[in-house]
Amino acid sequence: MQVFGSSNENAYGNMIRPDREAAMYRAGKELIRPLDIRDIESLAGYMRRNHVGSLEIDSRNSRVFKVSNCLTCSTMEQMGRKACFFEAGLIAGALESIYGKMVYVRETKCQCIGDDVCEFEVIFRGN
Ligand SMILES: [Zn+2]
Numbered sequence: 267m268q269v270f271g272s273s274n275e276n277a278y279g280n281m282i283r284p285d286r287e288a289a290m291y292r293a294g295k296e297l298i299r300p301l302d303i304r305d306i307e308s309l310a311g312y313m314r315r316n317h318v319g320s321l322e323i324d325s326r327n328s329r330v331f332k333v334s335n336c337l338t339c340s341t342m343e344q345m346g347r348k349a350c351f352f353e354a355g356l357i358a359g360a361l362e363s364i365y366g367k368m369v370y371v372r373e374t375k376c377q378c379i380g381d382d383v384c385e386f387e388v389i390f391r392g393n
Contacts, residue, residue, distance in 0.1 A: 291352070291358070294352040294353060294355025294359060295355040297356060298360050298363075301360075302363055304364060306323065306364070318336075319334060330385060330386070331371075331388065332385050332386075333385075336377060336383075336384045338352055339376055339377045339378045344377075345378050346378075348375075348379060349378045358388075367390055367391070367392070368392055370388075371386050372387050374386065
């Protein structure tokens with residue numbers, strides 16, 4: 267009996283299997299929700315203090331967030347798929363507090379697929 271998954275999966279490969287992605291997203295969201303984040307500056311401060319990454323808004327598109335030194339992937343080797351579902355959920359949870367609207371946050375660039383920084387796109391739901 268194997269407890270930790272099949273032998274051809276390394277720890278990271280196992281962590282980002284599709285069935286884990288939603289759980290990581292939810293974990294990020296549930297972690298930040300009780301903090302009642304009120305603005306982007308507070309979100310950026312939280313992420314910096316807790317070593318989740320350095321958050322920046324794209325100067326051309328306020329719905330695009332860039333994260334450098336990302337907690338999940340900045341020290342990972344490239345593996346051909348995006349990995350930062352925890353960070354996406356964290357940003358989503360904070361934006362829902364800030365705007366009082368449901369949002370979905372999708373990672374569009376990731377250091378795990380060779381991009382310089384991770385990039386997240388915010389999709390407001392129900393409007
Ligand atoms: Zn990433």
